[in-house]
Amino acid sequence: MNGERAEEMLEALGEILDSREGEPWDVVVCGGMALILLGIVARHTLDVDALGVVAVTAGGLEVVRPASNPGLAEAVRRVGGLFDAQPDWFNFGAANQLEMTMPEGLVERAVVKTYGNKLTVRLCSRFDMVHLKMMAALDRGEEQTVDLFAMKPTAEEADAAARWCLAQGCSAYRLKTMLEELGHEDVSRTL
């Protein structure tokens, strides 16, 4: 799935959600597809990774795990069938990252796209994607590192992301190594 295809499928998803009863969906998307739709990288990915849904709390807008979502799942399955894609081409597999504390202001910084009246998709901003990709690269290795390097994070982005990763309990040693590989030895020295 490339960006163009993903847009078509999200439009279709919005249309199907509009055609049926049910609440609107306001979802935060991260992962490779966020980078693709933001134009940061140009590649294909298998699916659209949703981090969670937006909730209004006392602290403002937060991203939280969605409640059971058979209506959305059914709509996603229908779009998958229409485009010959896998039935879970849009999924909340990335929601396990919500076990960590998300970067503050993630929702506010997200790029908002609407598809019809019932689907809002917030693409994690570049700034937040550097955070999430750095964590993923440290956690899951090579595949995520490719995206992080392709993003060419600035010193400010790398610094903020590294401090956030440290706060989540990442190994300082591995972080320093990664920062040096990214060409940010200065940032590495300040950690």
Place this chain on the structure above:
Amino acid sequence: MKTSQERFEGIAERTAEVMWRQWLTLGANLSGTPMRKAAVDPEALLAATATLGRRQVRLFDEAVDWLAFNYSRLSSSRLSRMMRDYPADASRTLAAVAEWTTGATGEPVLEKFRDRVSLPPIDEPPEAFWICGPNRPAAKPDPIYRKWGFLRGAPRLRRHSGGPDLRNEANVFLAARSLYGKGARADVLAYLCCLERGEKNSRAIAMRIMYDQKAVYRALEKLVATGTVENLSAGGRGNAGYYRIKDETALRLLGLRKRPLFVNWHALYGGIDRTLEDRRLNEEDYASAVLGGERAKELVASLVPKIRRSCDLFAEVSPPELSGRKPDGIADELAGFLERALTVVEKVTR
């Protein structure tokens, strides 16, 4: 470039033309040249007229006129079997036709078929009968059609229809029935007369000509016993056997100078009807590229393999190409397939 809607309207018109020619071939009072190259399936044609014919006022009423005087040539049980593939209102249409024609002629037209059809639910409002043109409500709805759930004015029996020319190869099914009586034996023989190289097993034959497999097997046994048909691969029931006409004697017996082509009209007409009805009953969905694409994709999945497997002629029609297709292109791919299938049958019905 034609819109999807224009293409499907074109498909409906071309189908009607094919049906006109087939009714003419059977002896209905219509102008034109009868077809000769392909066999007419009278029950498939009547079944299709009960649905697609509701878009063609004259065609429908000429078909009813023909039925009034030729009903005894038709198999009620085979017709019932075919009507299972159509929605309930199609059977009710034929039941209305049968009851009205019985009343008009005093003849028991398709009685056994009518006895098996249920009346519409009492609380269901009647629907306009004609699916075409400005549907003005009938000033005086015919009571028999009304009973079966439809509003139309009283039909008129012109009594212009004749019978089929049984020397025309296209009427091979009716020719065989005139010799052997209605039933599996006549229709199996007619079917095999269409196939130069024969057909494998009773199950395949039963599926193609819409009969119960046991009845086909028994018919084949009798035809083999009389030397009319040979079994090139004997070995018992079910999937064994390869049957063909033994020699040209059977063709001469039926008065055929050459073999007509077998076309599975039921599969084609049924597929076209289902497509057109789906578009008619779900106009709102088809106005959306996504929802209409979804519906079209389901139709492609269910109808196209069925049509392509139904006879050798349709096996050669290239299927819709959906790979990488956007939703708004799927209906066009389906239209393209049906147009190609119609082109193929138009060549054999000229």
